[in-house]
Amino acid sequence: MATREITYQQAIQEALRSEMRADPTVILLGEDIAGGATTVDEDAWGGPLGTTRGFIKEFGKERVRDCPISEAGFVGAAVGAATTGLRPVVELMYNDFLGTCLDQILNQAAKLRYMFGGKAKVPMVLRTTIGAGLRKASQHSQTLYSIFAHIPGLKLIAPSTPYDMKGLLISAIRDDDPVVDFEHKLIYWKKGPVPEESYTIPLGKADIKRPGKDVTIVAISRMVDFSLEAANKLTSERIDAEVVDPRTLWPLDEATILESVKKTGKVVIVDESTPNCSMARNIAAIIADKAFDYLDAPVKCVNAPPTPVPFSPSLEDFYLPNPDKIFKTVMSQFKD
Secondary structure, eight states: OOEEEEEHHHHHHHHHHHHHHHOTTEEEEETTTTTTOSSTTSOOOOTTTTTTTTHHHHHOTTTEEEOOSOHHHHHHHHHHHHHTTOEEEEEEEEGGGGGGSHHIIIIIITTHHHHTTTSOOOOOEEEEEEOSOSSOOTTSOOOOHHHHHTSTTOEEEOOOSHHHHHHHHHHHHHOSSOEEEEEEGGGTTOEEEEESSOOOOOTTOOEEEEOOSSEEEEEOTTHHHHHHHHHHHHGGGTOOEEEEEOOEEETTOHHHHHHHHHHHSOEEEEESSOSTTOHHHHHHHHHHHHSGGGOSSOOEEEEOOSSOOOSSHHHHHHHSOOHHHHHHHHHHTTOO
């Protein structure tokens, strides 16, 4: 495959274009995804981060649908469209808006295939953004994937690189179950090698971003970059850290995580969400249950504190996990 470097945002665009060109049943819905364009000749704003700019010119107004400011309405419409043969990709600007369309996700999208004995399918993707760091205050900066992880019937992805983003999103669009795609706002402009051709990454398969033998760091989304930075710093302490990226939060690749923990005997889990009922604590519980005898130290988690995200830049920076916090937490595992 021909490979070149593109941004995380461009990887999203390539995945969407690839699937829309290959399959006429793939449609887009969301607020301002066509920038309020009234004709296909108008350039589109493309959502708050410009991801779908220009899509209306190529695919037309029937397949790129600007929706009213009613998440309950257009997420519900996507569920209905999915059950009748389309493959909608619906954009929820920020995952913070989950509360306005929770019933459509929790009681409809996630349940229909089960309640109809497999005769109904809901092949839809809900794209949404997560993460603090852009000074967007408490209502536009949260990381809420643990709420979705609690809902049976949904699949969840949280890509950390442009390569993972393209391959996982294509897999999600082709999947016959509802998939929620969590995209971190702060890595939209991160570049990485991505093949030009279409490819898929299986849902439910973790990736070892850095092999190591002394400690396992399990990191989600943007926290992968922070963990890799901490791992590089740990080499000065002669500590060889392995960084595991789950990539898919459900189904979770327990096998890869447990294999790493059994090898290293120590584990730190890094998760930007608040700690109570978080993915970090869920993974910690799995390790305690299935790999306890292999542990040489207690499982440690690095989370944001249990508070709303501050608007103050200095407080927001303090709120977030960072490489230094990860470094110190790992070092605590090696105290006599």
